[in-house]
Amino acid sequence: MVLYFSATGNTKLIAKKLAEHLGDESFDLLQRIKNRDYSSLHSDHPFVICSPVYVSELPSFFSEYLRKVSLTGCREVYGILTDGGYAGIAGAQLGRIIRQKGMNFKGYAEFKLPSNHITNRSHAEIEEAEITKRIDASLNKVEDVANEIRRGGFFKNRHIFLLEYLVTVPVAPVLCYVNQTTNGFWTKESCISCGKCARLCPLNIIEIRDGKPVWKEPRCAHCMSCIQNCPVEAIEYKDITEGRRRYTAP
Template identity: 35%
Template sequence: MILYFTGTGNSEYVAERIGREANDEVINLFERLREKDFTEIHSERSWVIVTPTYAWRIPRILQEWMKKTKLSGSRDIYFVMTCGTNIGNAGKYLKSLCREKRLRYFGCLEVVMPENYIALFKTPTEEEALNIIRRAEKSIEKAAAKIKNGEKFPRISASAADKLSSGIINDLFYPLFVHARKFYTTDSCISCGKCREVCPLQNIRMNNGRPVWGKDCTHCMACICRCPKEAIEYGKHSRGLPRYTFPKEKILS
């Protein structure tokens, strides 16, 4: 069974592609995360977690959900992580999570996809994004083939920089950077409430037709990237940058 979390669509696409190739069920975890639903899930087939990479590890909201949710049936589990550059030493922490959950770790595979972290990095143009997605197909096919055949993913060697990124940098990243204080709306806002709908932590409420962000933010970038009017900014950094969501109409047409 394939479980996925996505902010702007990269992991959704990868999960669905693997699902088609491996002929496996695909479940979006958005509502479970949003509603803090830790109800047991059962599968006789291997578990496959498809997730974006946040500071060179899986998102903490997903990690906490996994810790609190019983995955019954199969004890084998794969992780497929979409990222803008690399996943660092994420495998070390996934192995630890699997030991805690008494799951057999079958490896972690990275799939480089278009960058969506508009809070700190540059997002791609549509043409750049399409080229990155096309290059990612080989990695997606490789992951699907290994999963379908029940083979472990190849082991990834972590460099000193990888260990630093997934370790100390990840520890500092959340308290220093993961907050919603810099989000704001411009006069282009049409009060549609889309940002509130796509927030996985219900961290956005509408006040006099404008979104107001709370303190429970995971920096998934769904609100800023999925705004139909590009009316949300993150400080000064996002100004003039293209908003990225997975271009389904271009890839699937």
């Protein structure tokens, strides 16, 4: 069973293609994460857990979900990470969570895709040609990854240096605390009150009041789902996102 969380479609694209190649089912965890539903998921085939990388780690709400959910049946687990080019310590984190569940972690495959981090000032807008190149290269890689999983092999992962842990573990939470605020989100008149942003928020912190989204908590995961998926591009963040092209995977 291929399990995934995806805010802007990169991880979903890979998860769906992988499931297709494996002849297995894919399962979108969004509703389970939103509802804090940790009821068991069963698979007779290896679990394949697919996640984006946030600030060199797994999204914290996703690691919390994985720690708490009960996975029954097959004891083998593979990881899939999608990112803009640097997975940091996310794969090692996933491995630790899986081993703590008493399951057998068989490594992870990494897919470099367009970064969706539009609220980050240093986020560089990627050319259309580069977007296509990354997506094509990732789709070409899916079959090899599926074959390895079917064979029951291990993914050989790069060594994660001590320095990467020493920097990421203390710094990532501080960066998230400082940058991932919600008071920077604002909505333009063009909002059509469709409620999609509220439905997609994995943390359930958006409420539609008087036809407009309201962010109920001071901080969130900055997953980019609301701002990137709004059908009329009505959500902005500070003065950073105006005029920037929105991105969701094909």
